Amino acid sequence: MKIYGVALLAACYLIGQILGDALGLLFSFNGNIGGVGFGMLLLIILGDEINKRGWMDNESESGILFWSGLYIPVVVAMSSIQNVKAALTGGWTAVIIGVVATICCFALIPVVSSLAKRLKN
Amino acid sequence: METITTWLIKHDLILAFLVVGIIMFLSFIISKKLTNNKIPAAAIAITTGLILAYFGGNKGIASIPLFSGMALLGGSMMRDFTIVSTAMGASISQIKKAGLIGVISLFLGVFMAFIFGVALAYLLGYHDIKALVTIGAGACTFIVGPVTGTAIGASSDIIAISIAIGVIKSVLVTLLTPAIAKNIGLNNPETAMIFGGMMGTTSGVTAGLAAVDTKLVPYGALTATFYTGLGCLLCPSVLYYLTTILFS
Numbered sequence: 001m002k003i004y005g006v007a008l009l010a011a012c013y014l015i016g017q018i019l020g021d022a023l024g025l026l027f028s029f030n031g032n033i034g035g036v037g038f039g040m041l042l043l044i045i046l047g048d049e050i051n052k053r054g055w056m057d058n059e060s061e062s063g064i065l066f067w068s069g070l071y072i073p074v075v076v077a078m079s080s081i082q083n084v085k086a087a088l089t090g091g092w093t094a095v096i097i098g099v100v101a102t103i104c105c106f107a108l109i110p111v112v113s114s115l116a117k118r119l120k121n
Numbered sequence: 122m123e124t125i126t127t128w129l130i131k132h133d134l135i136l137a138f139l140v141v142g143i144i145m146f147l148s149f150i151i152s153k154k155l156t157n158n159k160i161p162a163a164a165i166a167i168t169t170g171l172i173l174a175y176f177g178g179n180k181g182i183a184s185i186p187l188f189s190g191m192a193l194l195g196g197s198m199m200r201d202f203t204i205v206s207t208a209m210g211a212s213i214s215q216i217k218k219a220g221l222i223g224v225i226s227l228f229l230g231v232f233m234a235f236i237f238g239v240a241l242a243y244l245l246g247y248h249d250i251k252a253l254v255t256i257g258a259g260a261c262t263f264i265v266g267p268v269t270g271t272a273i274g275a276s277s278d279i280i281a282i283s284i285a286i287g288v289i290k291s292v293l294v295t296l297l298t299p300a301i302a303k304n305i306g307l308n309n310p311e312t313a314m315i316f317g318g319m320m321g322t323t324s325g326v327t328a329g330l331a332a333v334d335t336k337l338v339p340y341g342a343l344t345a346t347f348y349t350g351l352g353c354l355l356c357p358s359v360l361y362y363l364t365t366i367l368f369s
Contacts, residue, residue: 013205020272023358032272033361036201037354040208048213067206072163072324073141074203077195078267079170079284080188081181086278087285088175093245093256094282098289101237101260102320106297108233109305109319113312116222 005056005063012043126187133190141194144169159332161324164291167263170195171285179277197271204264204353211346219314223344226318231352234260234321235360238286251275254364255283258356262322263287265352272357291325298329307333310340317341321348 020035027033043064050056087094129136148166152158174181183192193199216224238260239253247253255275259266259282266283269275275283298307298316306312307330317326317340326345330337 009202009206009209012208013202016205017201020357024272027362031274031357033358034354035272036204036268037350037352039201039205040350040353043205043208044211044213047209061209064206064209067203068209071203071207072166073145074195074199075163075264076144076166076170077137077141077191078200079167079181079195079281080173081177081183081192081195082171082174082267082281082284083179083277084171084174084181084281086179086276087281090245090278090282093242093247094285095289096245097238097241097256097260098286099293100241101234101286102290102293102297104237105230105234105319106301106305108229109307109312109316112222112226112229112315112319113306115225116311116315119222 002059002063002066005060005065006067008046008050008060009043009064009067012046013039015039016042130186130189133188134193135190137188137190137194140188140191158328159296160292161295161328163324164288164295167284167288171281171288174281181277181281201268204268204349207346208350215343216347219318219344219347222311223314223318226315227321227344227347227351230319230321230348231261231265231355232360233319234290235352235356239364248368250361250365250368252279253368254356254361255279256286257360257364258352259283259286260290261287261352261356262349263291264349265356268353269356269361273361287322290320291322294320294322294325295328295332298325299332302333307337310337313337313340314344317344318348321345321352323349 016039017035019038020032023033024031144166149162151165152160152162178184182188235257238257242253242256251273252275254273255266255270258269263284266287267280270280270283307316320326323345326341327338330341
């Protein structure tokens, strides 16, 4: 049943959010700390375990895959509900940061890959 | 006319599915016909979303009653739910395959993008900690930015900036990767994994690698898929905490 997959996903999401909110309270940050990350981690671990035991059939898995297919469309909808007019008062902020930060990260790749070679030897 | 509008508002979420579906469809056509798949359809679609938001008010296009369904479809609950679902299929054996260097490049990738983002935002005059952290997270990917911004309570205009930064990164990675692949030694699986971990933006990494050598795509995608999860975990927590300490 597809709903089994959706329910598993819902459980991971909710537990992740609880952990995130609890951490937020703990550090009195007044927000959710890493809830989405915990949810993903949980789904990886639980999904792996469930797959190993052969409890997950294709039908249940397709319940989760449906939602992951909606990921980009949901992000498109999310983009369309932001306060872009106010953001544009920041001028070239997004362009400058986007371009410079990306190029800096590119420049680090050869450094990390020579580090990798040294780790191997 | 008015009855049609009222009728559509009654079915706002379903209308939102239709609108986003049309945006995705047109973006795929534009990506294929006008850019020869050089710019990922996802980046075009998200940019279209941001442009549409400009015609609305402080809640973007959802400020127009006809499009109130976009706020349901693109709200933080749906967004986080679909992001968590993308972890399905990534398994622990895959993490092991990426190995130590994959993990190192992932952490370095998130940390460095965040640091560059925060430093540049600070130089550009942003001194509010929530804004700095959200912008730094946006320099990771267009998902990590809004997830972090919502989690720590940043304002919508800052979140919009963080999405735009992430989209620009995704497009740049796609366009620049084939041009500088030789300079950064991107011609083997290991460097492809490092590349995926350092850049993180999955749509950009896969499209960029496809233009270099399609055989490298799965290696880059392997690490890149973990990047957003790691960013969503680290940015609103450890990195937010460290930034708070640094600036206060």
